Amino acid sequence: MIELVISVALASIILVSAYLCLNSAIASRKLIEPRVDVLQSARVAMAILTADLRSACPLSKDFQFLGMTRKLEEVEADNLDFATRNYAPHRPGEGDYCQISIFLEKDPRSDQYILWRRRNPTIAPDPLSGGVREELARGLRGLQFEYYDGFDWYDSWGEIQSGGKPKSSLRDQSNLYGMPEAVRITLAFDTQSGSKAATPAEPAKREPPLVFRTVVRLNLAASSLPGGPGNEESSAPNIIGSGPGRGMN
Numbered sequence: 372m373i374e375l376v377i378s379v380a381l382a383s384i385i386l387v388s389a390y391l392c393l394n395s396a397i398a399s400r401k402l403i404e405p406r407v408d409v410l411q412s413a414r415v416a417m418a419i420l421t422a423d424l425r426s427a428c429p430l431s432k433d434f435q436f437l438g439m440t441r442k443l444e445e446v447e448a449d450n451l452d453f454a455t456r457n458y459a460p461h462r463p464g465e466g467d468y469c470q471i472s473i474f475l476e477k478d479p480r481s482d483q484y485i486l487w488r489r490r491n492p493t494i495a496p497d498p499l500s501g502g503v504r505e506e507l508a509r510g511l512r513g514l515q516f517e518y519y520d521g522f523d524w525y526d527s528w529g530e531i532q533s534g535g536k537p538k539s540s541l542r543d544q545s546n547l548y549g550m551p552e553a554v555r556i557t558l559a560f561d562t563q564s565g566s567k568a569a570t571p572a573e574p575a576k577r578e579p580p581l582v583f584r585t586v587v588r589l590n591l592a593a594s595s596l597p598g599g600p601g602n603e604e605s606s607a608p609n610i611i612g613s614g615p616g617r618g619m620n
Contacts (some may be wrong), residue, residue: 385565406562421585421587423488427453428591430453437528456591458490471488481501518554519553550591554610561577
């Protein structure tokens with residue numbers, strides 16, 4: 372009888388231990404799977420942005436490179452406009468030149484923030500519009516660009532001139548013209564992007580975002596300097612206004 376009681380007790384302990392291990396494994400899987408998806412999305416988005424920026428070239432003679440700070444509600448959502456040589460032509464009339472816009476936009480159906488890239492492979496009169504846009508990643512909680520001129524880091528880069536507007540009196544600031552030497556990219560992803568997004572009324576339940584950061588050197592930045600190698604004048608007219616979704620198809 373004693374042996375039977377001991378056997379039942381040992382079996383109960385083993386079953387409870389097995390259940391706890393299984394429950395822990397399931398909980399770990401639920402915790403890891405969304406992060407794996409986020410890691411993959413971040414890796415792909417970073418690779419695309421890095422490749423475009425490494426081959427960045429002047430966008431036009433009026434604004435060679437535009438980087439603006441922007442917020443959507445409480446989310447950091449910077450905007451970036453430039454041109455790149457990282458493009459393979461697909462149709463007649465295209466070359467290895469493409470106008471690029473990078474920005475965040477909120478999806479009204481899911482309340483998630485989506486990272487978009489606009490591409491226009493033609494030399495358009497308005498370099499800030501036209502082309503098509505494609506989704507790079509979703510579930511972001513922040514997009515930030517910082518710009519390095521060789522000495523300091525800046526939160527913005529470039530300025531837009533209207534036809535009758537005089538040039539800025541602060542034109543000697545290095546972040547108002549030309550192209551930066553490097554760009555630091557920061558992407559913040561929601562770890563719960565695969566599930567229902569948290570609402571503003573539930574901020575305490577949201578986990579800290581997963582943050583990914585890299586620094587990209589612009590290999591063609593020297594070409595934007597006066598007298599620099601390969602420096603070419605663009606015939607694009609002065610343009611006013613900037614922001615995501617400008618004239619996109």
